[in-house]
Amino acid sequence: MREPTIYPRLPAFIASNGAGILGLIPYLLLRQPQPQFSGRKDMSIKISDSRWTGIVLLLTTIWLLAWACLNGDWGDFVKQWQSIPFVHLITWDCCLMAVIFPSLLGDDMARRGLADDRIFWAVSLVPLLGPLVYLCLRPPLPESSTEIATFPLTAIS
Structure with missing residues (x-):
């Protein structure tokens, strides 16, 4: 079996950085399931596969959530969500990512x-x-x- 390359995923990566989850939807609809890993683990796969990466991400997220709960202003968020398109879009983007x-x-x-x-x-x-x-x-x-x-x-x- 041929080793997968990053090039088929590159347009989806660029689109997702520009348009959020909406840029990933075409990739997710057109991709083929890959239930088996073949090839060797390069450094980027080893880092993303590491438990330490998951632990650092989890602890950072918990810290940010705690900070947001203690110092956040929900009233201001709602005002910005209603008046600033970027805040509105990024909120829906996070919700869509959880669904997808x-x-x-x-x-x-x-x-x-x-x-x-x-x-x-x-x-x-x-x-x-x-x-x-x-x-x-x-x-x-x-x-x-x-x-x-x-x-x-x-x-x-």
């Missing part, structure tokens, strides 16, 4: 040998924190398609 995320989660779980529907629904139904906890607990990608890792929460009933 499960379409990518199934492939990632298959690549890692996870078949438990409870994990899928627990991660999918808890916006923002569910995917971040998943990044912390998921097993690493196998080096080849024959190696399957175990998920730490599968033993918990």
Whole structure:
């Protein structure tokens, strides 16, 4: 099997940076499922696959949420949401990403040998924190398609 390259995803990456999740929708509709990982892990895959990356992202998000809850001004946010198109758009962008995320989660779980529907629904139904906890607990990608890792929460009933 041929190693995937970044070039087919490059237009979607550029569009998503310019238009948010709306730029990713054509890519998500046209992409083919990839339930197996083939090839070698380069440095970017090793970094994004690392539990430490997930832990840093989770802790940073918790800190930002706590800071926002303690210091945020919801009245001002509502005013800006109603009057500033960028704030309105970025809020809807975050909501759409939470809705679209499960379409990518199934492939990632298959690549890692996870078949438990409870994990899928627990991660999918808890916006923002569910995917971040998943990044912390998921097993690493196998080096080849024959190696399957175990998920730490599968033993918990």
